[in-house]
Amino acid sequence: MSKLKPAVNSADHHQGNVNASVVLVEYGDLQCPYCGRAHPLIKRLLKEKGNDFHFVFRNFPLQEIHPYAYAAAMSAEAAGKQGKYWEMHDLIFEHQKMLDSNFLSSLARRIGLDMAIFASDSESEELQAKVDGDFESGIRSGVNGTPTFFINGSLMLTYDETYESLRDAILFESTVKQH
Numbered sequence: 483m484s485k486l487k488p489a490v491n492s493a494d495h496h497q498g499n500v501n502a503s504v505v506l507v508e509y510g511d512l513q514c515p516y517c518g519r520a521h522p523l524i525k526r527l528l529k530e531k532g533n534d535f536h537f538v539f540r541n542f543p544l545q546e547i548h549p550y551a552y553a554a555a556m557s558a559e560a561a562g563k564q565g566k567y568w569e570m571h572d573l574i575f576e577h578q579k580m581l582d583s584n585f586l587s588s589l590a591r592r593i594g595l596d597m598a599i600f601a602s603d604s605e606s607e608e609l610q611a612k613v614d615g616d617f618e619s620g621i622r623s624g625v626n627g628t629p630t631f632f633i634n635g636s637l638m639l640t641y642d643e644t645y646e647s648l649r650d651a652i653l654f655e656s657t658v659k660q661h
Contacts, residue, residue: 484624484637493612494538495567497528504535504634504655506648509620511628512541512555512574513548513581516643520629521575523645527652535652539571541616542628550581553604555613557586560603561595569593 490496490505508524510517528537541559543551554574561570573589574581590600603609620630624637631638631648633655641647 484632486632486635487619487622489635490536490538493615494540495562495571496536496538497568498532498536499534500536502534502536502656504652505538505632506535506638506652507538507540507632509540509542509616509623509625509628509630509632511544511548511551512558512571513551513578514544514628515578517629518575518578519643520641520648521572523648525572526645527648531649531652534656540620541613542620542625542630543613543617544628550583550586552613553583553586554578554581555616556604556609557590557600559609559612560600560606561590561593563603563609564595564599566593566595 486507490507506527508517508520510520524537527535541555543555545552558567558570558574561567570589570593573593574586577585577589586604587597587600590597623632629641631641631651633651638651640651
């Protein structure tokens, strides 16, 4: 079974309870329609069970089939430099059919980013290294499509695009941890 490499660390974007016994990691592509369908499921899980798990998102832009995936990942990372990663991440998913460079800039304006800093950061080598590093860690972890989920470092095999599959995997993992 595939294992997460590297383990969750301070470079990751995360939500939920950092001390939870269950860590759900998604390798996702911000332009992928399947990731777009998973997004509201994750949001619901965070709302309903955010104390029970820790959610991490890692970039896995599939540039060959999603031409704006890399730019979207860079835009979210650039927003993160101004403390608004999750706002940008969520807006991109909510409007993923409208993605292009101009639209990504309009989202940055909408959430109140300093546009000069955003423009510079969204082209920076530092953030390219972050996105590329996420992608490479996905390859090392056995990811070959999006979304791919890991629970407590192990590949999740039960995701069937439903809320219940995610919820049940988290419940199962938290039950296993308690025994």
